[in-house]
Amino acid sequence: MRSTDTLTRAEIAEAIHKKLGISRAESLAMVESILQQMCSALSSGENVKISGFGTFLLRDKGERVGRNPKTGVEVPITPRRVMTFRASQMLKDRIAQD
Structure with a gap:
């Protein structure tokens, strides 16, 4: 069980390190690369779908x-673009079980 209520990049990288056996630096680079890809897609107007997650x-x-x-x-409230998250049914089911 984690000691905080927030999952951090470092904790995700540590989990990848332990599960895959790659170095901590490589796992952190992998996490950063994934997040950068997601940010780039969203900033260019694309939606991001992660199967089984949301x-x-x-x-x-x-x-x-x-x-x-x-x-x-x-x-007056100016027009703007907002981001929302829609959880997959699989994630919703898993949360309901816990």
Whole structure:
């Protein structure tokens, strides 16, 4: 059991090191390479699907009117692109079991 509530890059690299027997430096480079690939795809407008895990989806939100909750003053919210994550059914099932 891990000591923290957050899984870090270093912990992922350590797990790869132990499972595959490659060096820590190689496993960390592998993790960094995968994350860089995902970032590049998302920044160029592509969705990222990891079978059995889930999909990182990009969605464009249009301009809309929001309201300051303290003052009640209406302010325009600019259009933007947001990223969402949709877990696969396999991941949902596994989480429900634990």
